[in-house]
Amino acid sequence: xxxxxxxxxxxxxxxxxxxxxxxxxxxxxxxxxxxxxxxxxxxxxxxxxxxxxxxxxxxxxxxxxxxxxxxxxxxxxxxxxxxxxxxxxxxxxxxxxxxxxxxxxxxxxxxxxxxxxxxxxxxxxxxxxxxxxxxxxxxxxxxxxxxxxxxxxxxxxxxxxxxxxxxxxxxxxxxxxxxxxxxxxxxxxxxxxxxxxxxxxxxxxxxxxxxxxxxxxxxxxxxxxxxxxxxxxxxxxxxxxxxxxxxxxxxxxxxxxxxxxxxxxxxxxxxxxxxxxxxxxxxxxxxxxxxxxxxxxxxxxxxxxxxxxxxxxxxxxxxxxxxxxxxxxxxxxxxxxxxxxxxxxxxxxxxxxxxxxxxxxxxxxxxxxxxxxxxxxxxxxxxxxxxxxxxxxxxxxxxxxxxxxxxxxxxxxxxxxxxxxxxxxxxxxxxxxxxxxxxxxxxxxxxxxxxxxxxxxxxxxxxxxxxxxxxxxxxxxxxxxxxxxxxxxxxxxxxxxxxxxxxxxxxxxxxxxxxxxxxxxxxxxxxxxxxxxxxxxxxxxxxxxxxxxxxxxxxxxxxxxxxxxxxxxxxxxxxxxxxxxxxxxxxxxxxxxxxxxxxxxxxxxxxxxxxxxxxxxxxxxxxxxxxxxxxxxxxxxxxxxxxxxxxxxxxxxxxxxxxxxxxxxxxxxxxxxxxxxxxxxxxxxxxxxxxxxxxxxxxxxx
Amino acid sequence: xxxxxxxxxxxxxxxxxxxxxxxxxxxxxxxxxxxxxxxxxxxxxxxxxxxxxxxxxxxxxxxxxxxxxxxxxxxxxxxxxxxxxxxxxxxxxxxxxxxxxxxxxxxxxxxxxxxxxxxxxxxxxxxxxxxxxxxxxxxxxxxxxxxxxxxxxxxxxxxxxxxxxxxxxxxxxxxxxxxxxxxxxxxxxxxxxxxxxxxxxxxxxxxxxxxxxxxxxxxxxxxxxxxxxxx
Numbered sequence: 014x015x016x017x018x019x020x021x022x023x024x025x026x027x028x029x030x031x032x033x034x035x036x037x038x039x040x041x042x043x044x045x046x047x048x049x050x051x052x053x054x055x056x057x058x059x060x061x062x063x064x065x066x067x068x069x070x071x072x073x074x075x076x077x078x079x080x081x082x083x084x085x086x087x088x089x090x091x092x093x094x095x096x097x098x099x100x101x102x103x104x105x106x107x108x109x110x111x112x113x114x115x116x117x118x119x120x121x122x123x124x125x126x127x128x129x130x131x132x133x134x135x136x137x138x139x140x141x142x143x144x145x146x147x148x149x150x151x152x153x154x155x156x157x158x159x160x161x162x163x164x165x166x167x168x169x170x171x172x173x174x175x176x177x178x179x180x181x182x183x184x185x186x187x188x189x190x191x192x193x194x195x196x197x198x199x200x201x202x203x204x205x206x207x208x209x210x211x212x213x214x215x216x217x218x219x220x221x222x223x224x225x226x227x228x229x230x231x232x233x234x235x236x237x238x239x240x241x242x243x244x245x246x247x248x249x250x251x252x253x254x255x256x257x258x259x260x261x262x263x264x265x266x267x268x269x270x271x272x273x274x275x276x277x278x279x280x281x282x283x284x285x286x287x288x289x290x291x292x293x294x295x296x297x298x299x300x301x302x303x304x305x306x307x308x309x310x311x312x313x314x315x316x317x318x319x320x321x322x323x324x325x326x327x328x329x330x331x332x333x334x335x336x337x338x339x340x341x342x343x344x345x346x347x348x349x350x351x352x353x354x355x356x357x358x359x360x361x362x363x364x365x366x367x368x369x370x371x372x373x374x375x376x377x378x379x380x381x382x383x384x385x386x387x388x389x390x391x392x393x394x395x396x397x398x399x400x401x402x403x404x405x406x407x408x409x410x411x412x413x414x415x416x417x418x419x420x421x422x423x424x425x426x427x428x429x430x431x432x433x434x435x436x437x438x439x440x441x442x443x444x445x446x447x448x449x450x451x452x453x454x455x456x457x458x459x460x461x462x463x464x465x466x467x468x469x470x471x472x473x474x475x476x477x478x479x480x481x482x483x484x485x486x487x488x489x490x491x492x493x494x495x496x497x498x499x500x501x502x503x504x505x506x507x508x509x510x511x512x513x514x515x516x517x518x519x520x521x522x523x524x525x526x527x528x529x530x531x532x533x534x535x536x537x538x539x540x541x542x543x544x545x546x547x548x549x550x551x552x553x554x555x556x557x558x559x560x561x562x563x564x565x566x567x568x569x570x571x572x573x574x575x576x577x578x579x580x581x582x583x584x585x586x587x588x589x590x591x592x593x594x595x596x597x598x599x600x601x602x603x604x605x606x607x608x609x610x611x612x613x614x615x616x617x618x619x620x621x622x623x624x625x626x627x628x629x630x631x632x633x634x635x636x637x638x639x640x641x642x643x644x645x646x647x648x649x650x651x652x653x654x655x656x657x658x659x660x661x662x663x664x665x666x667x668x669x670x671x672x673x674x675x676x677x678x679x680x681x682x683x684x685x686x687x688x689x690x691x692x693x694x695x696x697x698x699x700x701x702x703x704x705x706x707x708x709x710x711x712x713x714x715x
Numbered sequence: 716x717x718x719x720x721x722x723x724x725x726x727x728x729x730x731x732x733x734x735x736x737x738x739x740x741x742x743x744x745x746x747x748x749x750x751x752x753x754x755x756x757x758x759x760x761x762x763x764x765x766x767x768x769x770x771x772x773x774x775x776x777x778x779x780x781x782x783x784x785x786x787x788x789x790x791x792x793x794x795x796x797x798x799x800x801x802x803x804x805x806x807x808x809x810x811x812x813x814x815x816x817x818x819x820x821x822x823x824x825x826x827x828x829x830x831x832x833x834x835x836x837x838x839x840x841x842x843x844x845x846x847x848x849x850x851x852x853x854x855x856x857x858x859x860x861x862x863x864x865x866x867x868x869x870x871x872x873x874x875x876x877x878x879x880x881x882x883x884x885x886x887x888x889x890x891x892x893x894x895x896x897x898x899x900x901x902x903x904x905x906x907x908x909x910x911x912x913x914x915x916x917x918x919x920x921x922x923x924x925x926x927x928x929x930x931x932x933x934x935x936x937x938x939x940x941x942x943x944x945x946x
Contacts, residue, residue, distance in 0.1 A: 045836060045847075048852055048856070049845045049848075049849065050843075050849075219846060219848050221849070222845070224844060224845075667845025667846070668847070669844060669845060670846040670854060674854065678858055681858070682861070685865070686718070689718075690723075693720055693722075693723045693724070694723055699942050
């Protein structure tokens with residue numbers, strides 16, 4: 014090679030440029046890490062929730078919990094984990110059918126289990142599965158030792174007999190749900206290759222292991238974690254909040270517009286129609302809630318649409334308020350907040366304005382098309398309330414004439430099922446009725462669980478349909494819910510003082526089936542995309558879940574708001590500027606209406622949409638438990654549910670080596686170190702012996 | 716071993732430390748350049764074509780070896796110039812360090828940097844709870860990587876001595892021998908996970924290079940015998 018001059022000056026610049034280029038391009042992930050770990054991506058953790066006195070859920074150590082995988086598919090496999098296995102602690106891969114209270118309490122009691130991964134059971138367990146309580150929201154409804162003690166604590170009727178209460182237990186190891194059957198198969202294959210005992214003796218290293226990270230920051234109870242969070246927020250520059258209250262927004266809308274910033278005249282009477290829009294399951298953000306939430310609010314939306322089409326709406330004597338409560342699963346967060354706001358005059362309506370209350374709860378699984386009407390027997394002992402309730406029941410029964418829905422009374426001996434109406438009854442004896450498909454215990458055998466899916470409400474689509482066709486296909490479930498909506502709409506019309514013939518009031522099954530598809534199967538469909546604001550179209554994820562989270566509003570609330578606006582509002586001819594700033598337009602009546610600029614549907618041949626302005630009476634009201642407003646974190650009167658914060662949640666599988674191999678590696682390394690130090694020292698010391706020529710290289714200093 | 720060499724032979728003399736660090740840096744720059752070429756080649760090609768990717772990897776490795784040796788040559792040229800400067804600065808007209816010592820230190824520098832790059836990311840992943848093997852690789856991955864790194868550090872040291880000696884005395888066949896040895900050792904790693912195919916030849920080559928460097932540095936068989944017996 015030729016002689017080169019010392020490095021030229023521009024070489025430094027080139028080096029800097031090279032480094033910048035290399036830093037800017039993305040790294041593909043360390044390949045050694047990929048040799049060791051297989052990450053599990055489609056999982057859902059179980060997180061910690063806290064209320065005034067307890068913590069529920071699961072916790073892992075701060076650097077994850079590791080354990081040797083053991084697949085438990087029948088009860089006998091548990092013995093290996095609990096007693097026989099030679100390599101505790103174990104990480105169990107549990108078949109969904111074994112995920113019940115008995116097995117879980119056994120695992121809770123032992124220290125040989127470091128975590129659990131549950132594979133979702135397909136098909137759903139036939140005997141039913143509900144991790145909720147047998148008596149949901151007990152203690153926060155209306156029945157207590159002071160009011161109807163014979164009905165308190167489900168003494169008379171156990172509403173959820175399948176309920177195991179698993180969601181409300183506290184586990185000190187992490188529990189994850191494996192949603193993807195392929196990942197479950199990978200884990201089982203790893204187990205088969207490495208962990209299965211051969212010839213009666215234990216399996217040999219290397220063993221297949223799993224690590225789960227789900228460290229939760231909050232402990233003990235809401236009182237403790239909110240106290241710590243408030244201390245942090247007050248005194249620290251970089252506050253570390255440890256838990257957040259569950260909060261979201263209620264959606265409400267009135268048939269005749271009212272001034273939402275003022276107060277309604279005390280003479281004006283309002284009928285409240287209510288449903289809940291949230292659900293829960295053992296795992297975080299898994300809450301399909303088909304029967305427990307979606308069926309009822311979809312019916313409610315269809316009834317609202319049917320009523321708005323009636324011509325003499327503005328002539329009705331009483332107004333109707335369609336209310337969608339969020340957070341009802343957690344001790345009635347939304348409804349308790351609305352009652353509190355009404356009492357404290359922070360809501361346009363007051364409790365005096367309420368004429369009656371109709372609630373829809375779980376209406377999809379009707380037996381012989383019977384819909385049951387539940388009333389509160391304690392308040393009916395008052396004569397005036399009894400008269401109004403009788404009237405209400407009579408109107409409801411009349412409205413079902415000619416429809417294929419039969420309405421029957423549940424009777425005096427039955428208390429009210431868990432419902433938002435109970436919160437209103439706590440403060441005022443309002444005449445009201447709760448409509449359900451069950452007389453005593455729930456028909457829903459998967460109440461508040463991950464199996465409360467469209468299959469649970471018998472929604473079936475024929476094979477081979479495209480997403481658009483599936484959106485438009487009218488299922489039998491949709492038809493039956495539309496019938497319920499028709500009956501409810503007709504009854505409300507009569508209740509509100511309408512005098513005309515009600516046979517024209519019909520709920521549209523097509524709308525119902527589109528809503529069912531959107532809220533249960535695929536949120537990201539063309540109809541939903543056309544009715545939402547342009548800048549939130551990123552929120553439409555894949556599988557819809559209806560959990561009231563801590564960041565608000567959640568997808569469900571947004572969509573209920575915009576669907577209600579679409580079904581009950583009118584399209585007005587305003588430009589985007591006018592629509593987004595209605596106070597500047599003189600005739601907009603900003604207090605009465607809400608204006609929303611929605612992106613419109615896609616032109617069939619182009620990629621652009623035609624947006625328009627919708628005027629509706631749909632409003633949001635905050636659904637945060639009054640306990641947090643009043644800072645009474647130990648309150649037994651209002652819901653105090655909070656969710657813990659966490660840093661990272663992930664899961665991965667890998668092989669672990671035996672302790673012997675690790676020790677050998679370490680010892681060999683130390684031995685080579687010591688030997689080389691000694692050898693170098695001696696060579697250095699005797700260098701003049703080794704290298705005889707004076708002009709020598711290597712280890713000698715002159 | 717690298718730590719031992721550093722502690723006992725290099726750490727005392729600041730000039731040697733400077734040469735060591737500079738040598739390490741030269742190796743690093745050569746690696747950067749060769750990885751840039753390989754990266755561009757990979758991005759420009761189809762990632763799903765397995766034989767092509769393997770071929771690109773082999774090409775990348777060979778190119779990297781050639782580039783490393785080229786940088787060793789560059790460093791030799793630099794050090795030659797440096798010796799003239801040192802002679803000018805010294806009081807008695809002799810350089811405080813000879814070119815052979817520089818050769819040894821440069822080799823250790825190259826070896827240290829190459830070893831660090833080979834081992835650091837492995838060590839970072841070895842800290843986790845898992846070990847290699849879930850995709851079917853051998854469990855002895857970490858051990859064999861450690862041994863391979865050690866042999867490479869030694870080899871770089873001996874190649875430094877051989878290479879500079881060849882440049883000094885204009886013996887091009889010595890330089891060619893170093894390049895060929897380096898190519899052989901790097902190529903043998905493609906035999907992995909058949910570890911016997913890569914470790915055994917590398918250790919044999921290391922022994923050969925060690926003997927050759929020892930002879931070039933003024934050792935001989937009698938010296939060796941005297942050293943071992945006088946112990």
